[in-house]
Amino acid sequence: MAKPLTDQEKRRQISIRGIVGVENVAELKKGFNRHLHFTLVKDRNVATPRDYFFALAHTVRDHLVGRWIRTQQHYYETCPKLGLDMEELEEIEEDAGLGNGGLGRLAACFLDSMATLGLAAYGYGIRYEYGIFNQKIRDGWQIEEADDWLRHGNPWEKARPEFMLPVHFYGNVEHTEAGTKWINTQVVLALPYDTPVPGYLNNTVNTMRLWSARAPNDFNLRDFNVGDYIQAVLDRNLAENISRVLYPNDNFFEGKELRLKQEYFVVAATLQDVIRRFKASKLGSSRSAGTAFDAFPDQVAVQLNDTHPALAIPELMRIFVDIEKLPWSKAWEITQKTFAYTNHTVLPEALERWPVELVEKLLPRHLQIIYEMNQKHLDKIAALFPKDVDRLRRMSLIEEEGGKRINMAHLCIVGSHAVNGVAKIHSDILKNQVFKDFSELEPDKFQNKTNGITPRRWLLLCNPGLAELIAEKIGEDCVKDLSQLTKLNSFLGDDIFLREISNVKQENKLKFSQFLEKEYKVKISPSSMFDVQVKRIHEYKRQLLNCLHVVTMYNRIKKDPKKLFVPRTVIIGGKAAPGYHMAKLIIKLITSVAEVVNNDPMVGSKLKLIFLENYRVSLAEKVIPATDLSEQISTAGTEASGTGNMKFMLNGALTIGTMDGANVEMAEEAGEENLFIFGMRVEDVAALDKKGYKAKEYYEALPELKLAIDQIDKGFFSPKQPDLFKDLVNMLFYHDRFKVFADYEAYVKCQEKVSQLYMNPKAWNIMVLRNIAASGKFSSDRTIKEYARDIWNMEPSDLKISLSSEPSSGVNKANGK
Numbered sequence: 103m104a105k106p107l108t109d110q111e112k113r114r115q116i117s118i119r120g121i122v123g124v125e126n127v128a129e130l131k132k133g134f135n136r137h138l139h140f141t142l143v144k145d146r147n148v149a150t151p152r153d154y155f156f157a158l159a160h161t162v163r164d165h166l167v168g169r170w171i172r173t174q175q176h177y178y179e180t181c182p183k184l185g186l187d188m189e190e191l192e193e194i195e196e197d198a199g200l201g202n203g204g205l206g207r208l209a210a211c212f213l214d215s216m217a218t219l220g221l222a223a224y225g226y227g228i229r230y231e232y233g234i235f236n237q238k239i240r241d242g243w244q245i246e247e248a249d250d251w252l253r254h255g256n257p258w259e260k261a262r263p264e265f266m267l268p269v270h271f272y273g274n275v276e277h278t279e280a281g282t283k284w285i286n287t288q289v290v291l292a293l294p295y296d297t298p299v300p301g302y303l304n305n306t307v308n309t310m311r312l313w314s315a316r317a318p319n320d321f322n323l324r325d326f327n328v329g330d331y332i333q334a335v336l337d338r339n340l341a342e343n344i345s346r347v348l349y350p351n352d353n354f355f356e357g358k359e360l361r362l363k364q365e366y367f368v369v370a371a372t373l374q375d376v377i378r379r380f381k382a383s384k385l386g387s388s389r390s391a392g393t394a395f396d397a398f399p400d401q402v403a404v405q406l407n408d409t410h411p412a413l414a415i416p417e418l419m420r421i422f423v424d425i426e427k428l429p430w431s432k433a434w435e436i437t438q439k440t441f442a443y444t445n446h447t448v449l450p451e452a453l454e455r456w457p458v459e460l461v462e463k464l465l466p467r468h469l470q471i472i473y474e475m476n477q478k479h480l481d482k483i484a485a486l487f488p489k490d491v492d493r494l495r496r497m498s499l500i501e502e503e504g505g506k507r508i509n510m511a512h513l514c515i516v517g518s519h520a521v522n523g524v525a526k527i528h529s530d531i532l533k534n535q536v537f538k539d540f541s542e543l544e545p546d547k548f549q550n551k552t553n554g555i556t557p558r559r560w561l562l563l564c565n566p567g568l569a570e571l572i573a574e575k576i577g578e579d580c581v582k583d584l585s586q587l588t589k590l591n592s593f594l595g596d597d598i599f600l601r602e603i604s605n606v607k608q609e610n611k612l613k614f615s616q617f618l619e620k621e622y623k624v625k626i627s628p629s630s631m632f633d634v635q636v637k638r639i640h641e642y643k644r645q646l647l648n649c650l651h652v653v654t655m656y657n658r659i660k661k662d663p664k665k666l667f668v669p670r671t672v673i674i675g676g677k678a679a680p681g682y683h684m685a686k687l688i689i690k691l692i693t694s695v696a697e698v699v700n701n702d703p704m705v706g707s708k709l710k711l712i713f714l715e716n717y718r719v720s721l722a723e724k725v726i727p728a729t730d731l732s733e734q735i736s737t738a739g740t741e742a743s744g745t746g747n748m749k750f751m752l753n754g755a756l757t758i759g760t761m762d763g764a765n766v767e768m769a770e771e772a773g774e775e776n777l778f779i780f781g782m783r784v785e786d787v788a789a790l791d792k793k794g795y796k797a798k799e800y801y802e803a804l805p806e807l808k809l810a811i812d813q814i815d816k817g818f819f820s821p822k823q824p825d826l827f828k829d830l831v832n833m834l835f836y837h838d839r840f841k842v843f844a845d846y847e848a849y850v851k852c853q854e855k856v857s858q859l860y861m862n863p864k865a866w867n868i869m870v871l872r873n874i875a876a877s878g879k880f881s882s883d884r885t886i887k888e889y890a891r892d893i894w895n896m897e898p899s900d901l902k903i904s905l906s907s908e909p910s911s912g913v914n915k916a917n918g919k
Contacts, residue, residue, distance in 0.1 A: 133161040152254065154186050155194040159257035166298045168905060170307035176903050177222040178383065196251040197718045199233030200312075202352040203638040204745050205446055207719060208882075209407060211745070214556040215886040217301035217308040218582065220899035226372040228364060229259075229295050229312035232347040237677050237716040242693035246350075246680050259295045259312075265378075266316070267292045269370040271363065275467050282424050284467040290341045291316040292371035302558050302582060305903040313371045315344035351679045352638045353452040362456060362464055369414035373421060376402055395428065399439035403894035406443045406518070409454045409510035415441060415517035416471040424467070430474075442893045443514035443521050444551070446742050448528065448536050449642065458506035472508060476500055479516050486543070497539050515540050515547070520893045522549040525743035525764045527784065551889055552767055553743040554882035557584050560749045564723035567606040568754060572874075575599065584881035591875045600867040607730070607754055607870075614728035618712065624700065627707045630669035631860050634725060634755070635733035636717050639678040639685040642740040642840050646830075647849055648674060648733055649692055650842070652711050653810040654850055656699050659708055667708045668857040673725065675714025687830050689713065694819040694826075722746075727753045731778075731856060734759035735849065737840040739784040748880035754870045756859075758852060760845070764880070772876035776869050780852035781845035790844060797835045800843035807846050 137160040138144055144153050200206055209225060216223035235246040273287035292313040299308040317338035344367050349356065380386040385397045406412060415437060422433035447453070462469045476499040487493050499516065501507045515521050515537060523529030529550035533541040541548045562569045562581055572580065575593060580586040593599045611628045619625055635648050652672050659667055674692050678685030696711040714721065732750030734741075734757055741763035751757060751768055758778040759765040769777050782790065801808050815831045817824025834842055859866050878884075890896040 130161060130165075133164055134158060137161055151187075151190055152194050155191040156255070156257050158186070158191060159195075163258060163298065166300055166307050169300070169305045169903065170298045170309070172305070172903050172905060173307045174309070193720075195720075196254070196256075197233075197720050198251060198256075199249050199718060200227060200230055200348060202234060202348070202350060205352075205408060208553060208745055211554065211556040211559070211882040212886060213299045213308065213310060214302075214558055215554070215882040217299045217306050218304065218556075218558070219883060219886055219890070220301065220304060220306050220901055220903075221308075221886070221890060221896060223308055225299065225308075225310040226368065226375075227310070227312050228345050228348075228368050229314040230345060230348040231314075234348055234350055234677065234718075235680070239689070239693060239713060239715045242690050242697070244678055244686050244689050248347075259297050262294045262296055262311075265294050265375065267294075267371050267374045268318075269367050271366070271464055273466065275470060281427065282467065282470075284420075284424070288341075289318050289321075290344060290367065291318055292367060294371070294375070304900070305905055311372075311375070313345065313368055315342050315346075315367060317341035350677070351681075353447055353449050353640060353642070354679060354682065355452055355454050356681075357454075357456060357460070359460060359464065362460060365410055366413050366417070366465060366468075369411050369417050372411075373414060373417055376404070377421065395422065395426065395432075395436055398436050400895075402440055403896070404441050405889065405893070406441060406514055408444065408446045409514055412443075412454070412510040412514050412517075413465070413468060415513060416465075416468040416475070419471050419475070420467055423471075434475075434478075438517060438519050441514075441518040443518040445511065445514075445521065445523055445528075445532055445536075448531055448742065449740065454510040455501060455507040456510065458500065458508060461508060472499060472513065475513075475516065483543070493539060497543075511537070512540075519547065520549055521547055522551045522893070523742065524551060524553045525767060526550050526552065527739075527761075527766045528742040528763065531739060531784070549892060551885055551892075552764060552879070553745050553748070554880050554885035555745050555748045555752070556882050557581055557752065559723075560726070561752055565606075565610065565727040565753050567609060568603070568727065568874075571599075571602055571606060580878075582883070584883065585878040587875050587878040589875075590871060594868055594871055597864075600864065600871060603754060603871060603874075604863065604867050607728070610728040611730075614724055617724060622712060622715070624710065624712055626671045626710050626712070627669055630671045630707065630710070631730045631857070632673065632728055633670050633731040633733065634673045634675075634729040634750075635735070636673070636675040636714060636722065636725060637744075637746055639676045639682075639688055641684060641688075641833075641838075642736055643676075644735050644737065644840060644842055644845075645674055645676070645688055645692065646834070647735055647842050647845060648672070649688070649695060650807070650810050650846060651850060651853055652695055652699065652709070653813065654806050655709055656695075656702075656705065657806065657809055657813075659705050660702075663704055668860050669708050670857075671710045671712065673712045673714055673729075675717035675721070675725070677717060684830065684833060687827065691814065691819070691827055691830060698819050722749070726750055726755070729753070729755040730860070731755060732757045732759075734762070734765050735781075735845075736760060736762050737845070738762045738782050738787050740840065748877065751873050751880065752877040754874055756856070756866070756869055756873060758849075758856060767879065768873075768876070771879050772873050776872045776876070778852050778856055780848040782841070787841065790841065795838070795841050795844065797838055797841075797843045800846065801835070804843075804847055806850070807843060 134157050138146070138149060138153065138157040141160055142149070142153050142156055201209065213223070213225045231252060233249040233251050236249050238245045238247055268289045269292050270284060270287035270289055273285055276283045276285050293316050294311050294313055297310040297312070299310050301307070321341055322334040322337045343360065344363050349358070349361050380398060380401055383401065385401055386394065404414060406414065418437050418440065419433055422428040422436065423430060458469065480494055480498060483494055483497055495502070497512065499509055499512045501509055521532070521537070523532045529548065533548050537548070558581065572587070572590065576586055576589040608628065611632055615626050615628045635645060637643055639645055655670070678689055692711065692713050696713060699705055699709055699711050714725065726749050729750055732747060732755040734744060734747045738760045739762065744763040744765070747757060747759065747764055747768060756778065757765065757768060758780070760781045761769070761779060761783050765777070769779055801811060811831060811834070813819060814827050817826065820826040859869070887898055890898055
């Protein structure tokens with residue numbers, strides 16, 4: 103009789119239950135071996151774990167390809183053991199770090215939901231050769247290393263050279279009787295790479311298409327006969343640099359020419375691709391030239407994910423007017439109906455304002471189109487508000503003060519039929535403050551679409567223990583309908599279930615503490631409270647407030663070592679933009695405080711502080727399921743939404759936070775008494791701004807705050823460099839836009855309530871279950887359904903696409919667009 107497998111052995115086996123549609127086990131094995139031998143040219147004697155990963159990835163991709171092709175056609179018309187360690191193979195896969203912070207991750211969740219909801223949707227972006235940098239901590243400071251994520255290849259992508267497209271830059275504009283022409287341009291080619299995006303259990307596989315820049319063969323070779331051939335070939339790099347590296351700024355605008363090139367490159371290639379596909383469709387090919395594009399907005403919806411793709415608006419106008427020869431008014435009507443704009447930030451330093459001079463040099467025709475758009479827009483405002491010159495200045499697409507600049511948010515609002523924020527409070531701030539003039543003019547244009555997260559990745563994949571417990575109680579349907587989590591409220595009195603939820607958390611904490619010990623050589627107690635703040639390092643996110651609380655806890659332990667103290671492991675992680683001096687200094691402060699706290703024998707295991715190096719999606723999948731307390735402590739009115747807050751809530755962490763972003767709606771869903779809400783509200787911040795924020799007053803009035811600041815200021819945490827944190831302390835006293843001291847007292851008191859509840863495991867677990875049960879609203883499926891119905895005029899489909907190779911009969915259009 104065979105010996106039962108241990109948990110460790112079970113984990114080392116590859117189960118095909120999770121690979122939907124793999125009916126034939128022998129086929130899978132055959133496919134795996136075929137790729138190992140013929141794709142990777144290896145056998146089992148010499149194959150490495152990476153070879154096994156690629157062989158498995160190619161095999162899975164093979165099984166996706168049939169569904170992928172059938173999905174695109176549709177828009178137009180048991181457990182074998184391979185003896186491999188699945189966890190080891192998962193670790194080999196590189197993170198595709200193609201975004202900054204939450205915005206790129208949100209897009210990934212949205213793609214997952216669009217495929218799961220059966221929406222005919224494409225995600226477009228740039229295939230950066232180097233993604234967001236890898237963060238190393240050296241001597242407590244952040245050091246950036248290039249993220250060469252493609253160095254071993256990417257088994258999921260397929261290059262599509264047959265769809266390569268030209269993108270034009272520079273040149274000049276010629277006005278002729280036949281129309282306007284953009285001539286003498288420099289051409290860069292956009293090579294698409296397609297990645298399959300599978301829906302959950304519905305056979306749908308959508309496409310993410312990423313563009314890579316390539317130099318044409320004649321690039322810089324026009325003067326070949328008199329020039330330097332070698333130099334001309336080397337100069338091809340200049341063209342290909344467009345897709346070389348992701349700019350690592352989050353919530354900060356840096357007006358560099360290469361960045362503007364990237365923004366135009368992705369929209370120019372994408373719109374050509376969209377128009378090609380439209381013309382190939384029945385509706386695009388069956389009409390006369392004059393009416394060919396009338397159906398365009400009924401077939402195509404383009405959602406602008408912040409202002410980075412704003413140039414799509416003048417680019418579509420250029421295509422319609424200059425190439426397709428549509429009259430301006432008709433082109434403008436179609437363009438407005440096609441685009442919708444999502445705003446993701448209210449921070450003034452994050453809003454894109456491109457210098458007119460730069461746009462004129464790089465995209466001369468687009469500047470002319472923007473000027474014409476602006477003139478017609480201002481004529482309309484002037485007719486409605488005669489003599490209100492200040493309103494014209496405020497609403498113009500061109501800002502005049504301190505050099506002419508194009509306000510890209512204004513361009514998006516004027517060129518779109520819908521504008522939305524990403525949480526109720528954020529959308530209200532947009533309507534009542536940031537874009538007040540525009541919302542008064544067109545109130546119906548402004549909407550709210552609260553962000554969401556995909557439960558497939560952020561529950562099923564990253565926390566299988568919790569997912570299984572939930573499925574046992576309420577069934578598996580909640581993975582596609584997260585609102586069903588409210589059924590868990592029936593089990594608030596079920597002590598066994600509460601204990602099981604607590605056990606899963608404990609297992610996750612144990613696993614993560616082992617990971618930390620291995621990776622960071624820090625020994626932590628899995629029974630301590632895991633208090634976690636992971637997100638980009640930014641003053642508005644107030645990692646400094648968290649750090650001050652750690653210093654305060656440290657001082658309390660030192661003052662009275664015998665007093666009861668609830669053990670905590672405080673974990674802070676996140677990347678700072680390479681040029682953001684203050685954010686880097688904040689990291690140095692956290693690591694310096696950690697050095698003192700973690701090595702003080704009087705503190706022992708009561709308090710540990712860990713800076714989590716190189717925070718990224720694959721690390722989030724480990725830390726989020728292990729977290730007890732989620733820190734969401736931005737100054738009220740600064741965080742548009744946040745999505746980490748939702749991930750923690752779904753995974754059974756309790757939230758300490760301000761009434762900011764989606765925290766407000768989380769408190770609405772779970773009841774404010776089930777979150778640890780503290781600090782100023784939006785109106786309190788406004789009142790304090792009006793009155794004048796004086797940090798010194800809080801410092802003088804609060805002895806514990808004064809002690810902590812004095813220690814930082816006088817070098818207690820940096821004895822070799824006593825002045826190290828002078829700039830940081832000076833900022834807190836005189837230039838702190840985010841008012842850390844104003845919320846310090848309320849934050850520390852709220853943290854005391856957290857510790858008190860943690861000492862009562864049953865009460866804590868009941869609150870955890872209430873939060874999990876209330877997190878259903880925050881599925882990206884709900885968000886995408888709202889976009890589809892309210893903005894894109896589409897209906898989600900629960901149709902399961904047939905896997906037969908026969909074309910489906912009578913289907914020529916999916917879901918309206």
